[in-house]
Amino acid sequence: MPVLHTLLRLGVPLLAAAALPTVPAPPAAAAPPAAAAPPAAAASPAAAWAVAVSASAAPAAAAEEPGWRAEPVSGSGGSAVRPYFYLAGPPGTVLEDRLALVNTTGQEHTVTLRGADAHNTADGALAVRPARESTDAGSWISFGAGTTVKLPPRTRAVVPFTVTVPPASPPGDHPAAVVATEAGREVGVRVHLRVGGPALAALTVEDVAVRGRGAGRVVSYTLVNRGNVTLAPRLAIRAEGRFGEVAGRAPRAVPVELLPGRRVTLTEPWPGAPVLDRVELILTVTAPGGARATAAASVWCLPGGISGRTGAGLLALGGAIPAALVLVRIRRSRRARREPADASAPAPVRTPAPDHELTGASR
Structure with missing residues (x-):
């Protein structure tokens, strides 16, 4: 199973460009600049991540700073700070941008650059794929002769790169990242790449279930992005x-950025779950662009130690008592219709008809 590099936020403050000398890096192949503004969805907090990527699984090593950082070159005049790259264009075009590498230490660093595909892990976290497994937008990124950059002490290097979009690329979002590596430590910056063409926002919600007991119950579900754009679900x-009706959950943002074609399994706390009941859960998920999906599931909510058969018996008993009362009322009504209206009044005496005497005489 490939190693997944989890994307984390960078907490390093930006340094003024004037405080650090700029070291020119080897130029990449010339290409027309991309003049596109990010869409509203890409500007959401979940989408605007500058990220740190660590190849080490040790928490202590992950907490250490590498002594340098990678970030997009600021906009015109250096006033517009960009937390990520956004590029857009039709299939067959070449897009260009610039990466800044900042060495804040008193020693030289040698940094290697590459592109990588971004994706969701099973629990919704953002991650990048290793170089050998990047076959989409990550493989379209090239630094030309600037793949390896030497950073003198307390300097800032600007490295141009290009993104060559293949002519047969499908439209929609192609999430990627620019990854800088030194001695096994990696720092990455998100690349939001959108290929021109029809955009489709679509999703499904599946595998609804309830886990846990009491106040610790959670609703488990799976979201699948069936479209070609990144979604911010609610x-x-x-x-x-x-x-009767049971407390559910009001609409709220799901803490995940769901990339195209990805499937994630999430849980939602359910503090209003009943102690004893059989509940029909209806989950509704929406996202910008008109995406909407619903799913339902019937679940038992039982106190600890009570089996499903016992709970079913209690609920069946609760439903049988009203039914029995109705049946008794129906039988009493039928019996009343068969009996006389006034049971205390004497029944009428029927007088038998007189017998005719057969004498043979005419009358």
Whole structure:
């Protein structure tokens, strides 16, 4: 199974460009600049991540700073700070941007640059793929002769790079990252790349279930991005029990940026779950662009130690008692219709008809 490099936020403050001398890096192949503004969805907090990527699984090593950082070159005049790259163009075009490498230490660093595909892990976290497994937008990124950059002490190097979009590229979002590596430590910056063409926002919600007991119950579900654009989903939960409506969850943003074609499994706390009931859960998920999906599931909510058969028996008993009362009322009504209206009044006496005497005489 490939190693996944989890994307984390960078907490290093920006340094003024004037405080550090700029070292020119080897230029990449010339290409027309990309003059595109990011869409509203890309400007969301979940999408605007400058990221640090660590190849080490040790928490202590991950907490150490490499002594340098990577970031997009600021906009015109150096006033517009960009937390990520945004590039857009039709298939067959070459896009260009610039990466800044800042050495804040008193020693030289040698940094290697590459592109990488970005994706969601199973639990929704953002990650980048290793170089050998990057076959989409990550493989379209090239630094030309600037793949390896030497950073003198307390300097800032600007490295141009290009993104060559293949002619047969499908439209939509192609998430990627620029990754800088030194001695096994990696720092990355998100690249939001959109290829021109029809944009489709679509998703499904699947595998709804309830886990845990009591106040610790959570609703588990799976989201699948069926479209070609990145989604920022919102989730609402409605619950209906056998004995009335049950508290669910109001619509709220899901803390995940769902990339195209990805599937993630998430959980949502359910503090309003009943102690004993059979509940119908209805999950509704929406996202900008008109994406909407619903899914339903019937779940048992039982106290600890009570089995499903016992709970079913209690609910069946609760439903049988009203039914029995109705049946008794129906039988009493039928019996009343068969009996006389006034049971205390004497029944009428029927007088038998007189017998005719057969004498043979005419009358």
